[in-house]
Amino acid sequence: MKSYIIIGQPCEINFSEVDQNNYEDCVTSDLKGEIVVSYTGEMPQSIKNCVNKSVEYTDKDILIEELLSPDWTTYGFLDPNPEENDDMNMMRQTYQDEL
Numbered sequence: 001m002k003s004y005i006i007i008g009q010p011c012e013i014n015f016s017e018v019d020q021n022n023y024e025d026c027v028t029s030d031l032k033g034e035i036v037v038s039y040t041g042e043m044p045q046s047i048k049n050c051v052n053k054s055v056e057y058t059d060k061d062i063l064i065e066e067l068l069s070p071d072w073t074t075y076g077f078l079d080p081n082p083e084e085n086d087d088m089n090m091m092r093q094t095y096q097d098e099l
Contacts, residue, residue: 001040001041001058002019002038002039002040002058002060003038003039003040003043003056003057003058004036004037004038004056004057004058004060004063004099005036005037005038005043005047005053005054005055005056005057006029006034006035006036006053006054006063006066007034007035007036007037007047007050007052007053007054008032008033008034008050008052008053009033009034009052010052011046011049011050011051011052011053012046012049012050013037013046013047013050014044014045014046017039017045017046017047018037018038018039018044018047019037019038019039019040020037020038023035027067027095027098027099029072030072031071031072032071032072034072036063036067036099038099043056054066060096060099063095064092064095064096064099067091067095068088068091068092068095
């Protein structure tokens with residue numbers, strides 16, 4: 001099963017243990033410099049060693065909603081109808097494609 005985790009800096013990631021090849025391949029927060037990495041199976045040791053990390057997400061849709069929040073991105077503005085917001089839908093699709 002594929003898992004996702006948000007990691008804050010500083011953290012030494014062994015990219016041979018995750019799906020991404022380097023930091024540039026990761027989805028990155030506009031605001032905090034946090035990144036999202038994914039992996040299959042058990043959590044890699046380099047991720048376990050990171051102090052500043054989120055819970056492990058196994059549902060990509062739940063993770064995407066977290067990435068659309070104001071804490072993660074400038075696209076996460078407070079909108080009474082986020083499902084109808086074109087910018088939010090564009091970012092939702094972007095994250096869907098990139099993760």
